[in-house]
Amino acid sequence: MTSAPESHVTTSDSVVSVKDVQKHYGALHVLKDINLNVTKGEVVVVLGPSGSGKSTLCRAINRLETIDSGEIRVGGDLLPEEGKALATLRAEVGMVFQSFNLFANKTILENVTLGPLKVRGMKKSEADALALKLLARVGVENQKDKLPSQLSGGQQQRVAIARALAMQPKVMLFDEPTSALDPEMINEVLDTMVGLAKEGMTMIVVTHEMGFARKAADRFVFMADGQIVEEATPEEFFTNAKSERAKDFLSKLITN
Known part of the structure; x- marks a missing residue:
């Protein structure tokens, strides 16, 4: 080697x-x-x-x-x-898989804020602001109120990336x-x-x-x-x- x-x-x-x-x-x-x-x-x-x-x-x-x-x-x-x-x-440690693993019954914004709210204990207003910033960063901020099934595969994977980034991983x-x-x-x-x-x-x-x-x-x-x-x-x-x-x-x- x-x-x-x-x-x-x-x-x-x-x-x-x-x-x-x-x-x-x-x-x-x-x-x-x-x-x-x-x-x-x-x-x-x-x-x-x-x-x-x-x-x-x-x-x-x-x-x-x-x-x-x-x-x-x-x-x-x-x-x-x-x-x-x-x-x-x-x-x-943020993880992005082959499959998107988004919650089908939650909006795109809710998918991204779930971790910061439940794990990081962030206030909802702060979690929403962070999620919107990250969704804009990956180019899908205009999809925030949709369900995952309403997005293309590429858009869903970008949401999965935003969701991982929302935990502010190392x-x-x-x-x-x-x-x-x-x-x-x-x-x-x-x-x-x-x-x-x-x-x-x-x-x-x-x-x-x-x-x-x-x-x-x-x-x-x-x-x-x-x-x-x-x-x-x-x-x-x-x-x-x-x-x-x-x-x-x-x-x-x-x-x-």
Whole structure:
């Protein structure tokens, strides 16, 4: 495995730290000795073939997946196993999934304000003001009184991003956020994510969207067979991938 640049291995400004993490599903070893450090303002794109452990790693950082051993820290704090402490720390980690997971019976504004009201204890007037600001930021403020079913898939995913941002997280996790979208809707979501990256949001993104990855990522983390095989800048990865697995992955991207 190639060594990460110096700035990536220091921990003083670490937002997410994954150390010696192992995860099994029965006999299947899905995460093998994972070590990863993500610093404040960094955009890390996780790449790799299907079944490489990318989504499992992403979900483990929010403890939607448990781990067998190792440790995960967010903002220097060890990820708790359960209870109120876990809920509190989860509030620091925004998550955007393949599916939008919006509440169908609540308006767009209500979907975005729910977390700040229930978890952060924010006043309704403050939560509404924050939600409107974030909906404007992702370009759907004029949809605030509609139900999710009245929006396109791309609009719903942008609402999901606004909802995650409303918790004012330390890091945003994206797990294939455009894979459920029609092709014409993908760019509007990716443009929103590029905007977040430019604003300095710390992000870990699992994606196959190479255009976005090349434009927004500070670092690529390439996974295969449950392991981090290689880490590099986008330019280094595309022009001078070190591992045979990464070269094979890139050749299939180019062929397809």
